[in-house]
Amino acid sequence: MPGGTDQTLRPFLWRAANLYPDKEIVSRTHEGIERYTYSEYDDRTAQLANALEAHGIEEGDRVATFCWNHHRHFETYFAVPTIGAQLHTINPLLPDEHIQYIVDNADDQLIFVDDSLAPKLAQAAADAPEFEGVDFVVMSSTETETLDATPYEEFVEGHSTEYDWPILDEDQPAGMCYTSGTTGNPKGVEYTHKMLWSHTMATLTPQGIPMADEDVVMPVVPMFHVNAWGMPFTATAAGAKHVYPGPSPDPEDIVHLIEEEGVTISAGVPTVWLGLMDYAEDNDVDLSTLDTVIVGGSAAPESMIRWFDDRDVELLHAWGMTEMSPLGSVSQLKGGLQDADYETQLKHRKKQGLTVPGIEFKVIDExxxxxxxxxxxFGELWVRGPWVTKEYFMRPEANEEDFEDGWLKTGDVVTVDEEGYIQIVDRAKDVIKSGGEWISSVELENAIMAHDDVAEAAVVGVPHEKWQERPVAFVVAGEDADTDTLDEEIMDLLREDYPKWWLPDAIEYIDEVPKTATGKFSKKDIREEYTDGSIVEGSVPEEAAPDDD
Known part of the structure; x- marks a missing residue:
C-alpha cells in the first residue's frame, strides 16, 4: 500500500515502483556511472528507512544532507520524509558560520555527506558546539579520512527491503531548506508533505513543467537548491527516467550524459547553459534528444533562448523562491500566442511568465x-498559495517584515503586461533610483550580455551627489574582446533601446562577477569590493547623465 491516502510523498514512489519497475535511475559518481531501476530504488529506500530507525531517528527528527546530485542523495528524498522525519538539504557552498548556524537552528541529528565535501563539513564542524551530538554518514562504500563517519553502504547493509510505512498526516513537516543569507543569517523554510505534494502536482500541469513517463529528466540545478526545484519528486510522480550528473559536472559531463542517456528535460541556472554553449562552439555536440531546458535563478539572455531555439530545444524561463517550494511562474505561451510571430512570442518568453495553477499574486507600489x-x-510582487510558506522557522522578526495577511512579500520588483506575464526588473534592494526614477539593473545586464564579446555583466547603483544613485556596469569581457572599443559598442547597443539617463556612468572590467552560494550574481560583494567612492568620472560620455528636467 502507498502508506496513506492523504496528500503525502509516498504514493509517488509507490506508483513509480509498481507501474514502472524497470525504469532506470542513472547517476554519475566518483566511482563511475551507477544505474538501477525504480524497483531496486524502492528496496533501497526501505533499507535506508530501516537503517534510520535502527540509528534512532524518530518522527519529527531532522536529517540533513551535504551532497551533490546522485542516486544515494535521491534515496534520502523519499526514505527520510516517509518515515515521518524531515529532510534538510544543506548548501555546501555557504560559509562555515552559516553552516554552523543552520545545523544548530534546525537541530539536525544526522548528516549525510559526500566524500568530496567531507573536508568542507569537517572544517565547519571543527570545535563548533553547534555540531555536538550530530552523527555523520559518508555517501560512499568506504570510510573518509576527514570525518568520523559511517560509510553509507555499511549504514544500510543487512537491513530489510521491506518497511511498514506509517500513515502520516499531510501537515507533517517533510523538508527544510534555508535561504542563502545574503543579509544576516539564513532563514529556514519548512515544507509539509501537502506543500510538496501540491507543488509536484502543479508542476506536472501543462502550465508548469510537465513530465511524462517517456521523459529522461536530468536536474543540473543542485539538489541542495530547494530540492533541485522539486524535479526528483516530479520525475518520480511521472514515472520518468532520472539522470543525476554527480559532483561538479562540467559542460563535457553534461553533454555526455545528454547524449548517452537520451536526456529530454534538464534544468539549471544560466551559467550552466552558457558553459554548454561555449563548449558546443568548439566540439561536436548532439542535443537531438533534448526537448526542454528550464532556466531559473536569474534571467536567461535573449541570445540563449535563440541559441536553443536554433537547435529545436525549448528554453523555459521559470521563477520561484525557497519560500515557494520553489516554483511560482513559467514562461509558457498562452493559447492565443501560439500562432503569433516569433518576435512576439520571444517578447513573452523572455519574461518570468505566468503563475502556475494554485499561485495567486498582486503587485504593490510605493x-x-x-x-x-x-x-x-513597477511594484513589489506578493504571492500566496498552497505551497508558499506562511512563516520562517523560528524567525519572528523576519516574519513581521516579509509576510502580511497570508501574503509573502517576495522582494522582487516586477511589471505585469496585459496578458498577465510577470517580468522581474530587479530585486527591491538592487533597483537603481536615479533622479526620482527607477532603473532596472536586470534589464541593463541582459542588454549588455547580448553583446558577443561580453561573458558576464552586473549593474549596480553607486551613490551620486545630485541624482541619488547612478548605474555602473561591471563587465567580464570575452577572451578575444578589445576593451578599447568595447565601451562604445556597449553604449551604442544600450542607446538603441534605453533613454540616455538609463545608460551607465561607467563601465568597469573585472575578471569575474562574484557569485552567491546559489550561483546568482552577488551585487552585495560588488558594492563592497568595487564601489568605494573611487568611481566618480565614468569611462562613457557625459550624455549618459539624466537631464535636469
Missing part, C-alpha cells in the same frame, strides 16, 4: 496600491 497590468508600472 504607495501601497496595486499597479496596472500595462508592462510599465
Amino acid at each position: 504607495n501601497d496600491e496595486e499597479i496596472a497590468w500595462d508592462g510599465e508600472e
Whole structure:
C-alpha cells in the first residue's frame, strides 16, 4: 500500500515502483556511472528507512544532507520524509558560520555527506558546539579520512527491503531548506508533505513543467537548491527516467550524459547553459534528444533562448523562491500566442511568465496600491498559495517584515503586461533610483550580455551627489574582446533601446562577477569590493547623465 491516502510523498514512489519497475535511475559518481531501476530504488529506500530507525531517528527528527546530485542523495528524498522525519538539504557552498548556524537552528541529528565535501563539513564542524551530538554518514562504500563517519553502504547493509510505512498526516513537516543569507543569517523554510505534494502536482500541469513517463529528466540545478526545484519528486510522480550528473559536472559531463542517456528535460541556472554553449562552439555536440531546458535563478539572455531555439530545444524561463517550494511562474505561451510571430512570442518568453495553477499574486507600489497590468508600472510582487510558506522557522522578526495577511512579500520588483506575464526588473534592494526614477539593473545586464564579446555583466547603483544613485556596469569581457572599443559598442547597443539617463556612468572590467552560494550574481560583494567612492568620472560620455528636467 502507498502508506496513506492523504496528500503525502509516498504514493509517488509507490506508483513509480509498481507501474514502472524497470525504469532506470542513472547517476554519475566518483566511482563511475551507477544505474538501477525504480524497483531496486524502492528496496533501497526501505533499507535506508530501516537503517534510520535502527540509528534512532524518530518522527519529527531532522536529517540533513551535504551532497551533490546522485542516486544515494535521491534515496534520502523519499526514505527520510516517509518515515515521518524531515529532510534538510544543506548548501555546501555557504560559509562555515552559516553552516554552523543552520545545523544548530534546525537541530539536525544526522548528516549525510559526500566524500568530496567531507573536508568542507569537517572544517565547519571543527570545535563548533553547534555540531555536538550530530552523527555523520559518508555517501560512499568506504570510510573518509576527514570525518568520523559511517560509510553509507555499511549504514544500510543487512537491513530489510521491506518497511511498514506509517500513515502520516499531510501537515507533517517533510523538508527544510534555508535561504542563502545574503543579509544576516539564513532563514529556514519548512515544507509539509501537502506543500510538496501540491507543488509536484502543479508542476506536472501543462502550465508548469510537465513530465511524462517517456521523459529522461536530468536536474543540473543542485539538489541542495530547494530540492533541485522539486524535479526528483516530479520525475518520480511521472514515472520518468532520472539522470543525476554527480559532483561538479562540467559542460563535457553534461553533454555526455545528454547524449548517452537520451536526456529530454534538464534544468539549471544560466551559467550552466552558457558553459554548454561555449563548449558546443568548439566540439561536436548532439542535443537531438533534448526537448526542454528550464532556466531559473536569474534571467536567461535573449541570445540563449535563440541559441536553443536554433537547435529545436525549448528554453523555459521559470521563477520561484525557497519560500515557494520553489516554483511560482513559467514562461509558457498562452493559447492565443501560439500562432503569433516569433518576435512576439520571444517578447513573452523572455519574461518570468505566468503563475502556475494554485499561485495567486498582486503587485504593490510605493504607495501601497496595486499597479496596472500595462508592462510599465513597477511594484513589489506578493504571492500566496498552497505551497508558499506562511512563516520562517523560528524567525519572528523576519516574519513581521516579509509576510502580511497570508501574503509573502517576495522582494522582487516586477511589471505585469496585459496578458498577465510577470517580468522581474530587479530585486527591491538592487533597483537603481536615479533622479526620482527607477532603473532596472536586470534589464541593463541582459542588454549588455547580448553583446558577443561580453561573458558576464552586473549593474549596480553607486551613490551620486545630485541624482541619488547612478548605474555602473561591471563587465567580464570575452577572451578575444578589445576593451578599447568595447565601451562604445556597449553604449551604442544600450542607446538603441534605453533613454540616455538609463545608460551607465561607467563601465568597469573585472575578471569575474562574484557569485552567491546559489550561483546568482552577488551585487552585495560588488558594492563592497568595487564601489568605494573611487568611481566618480565614468569611462562613457557625459550624455549618459539624466537631464535636469
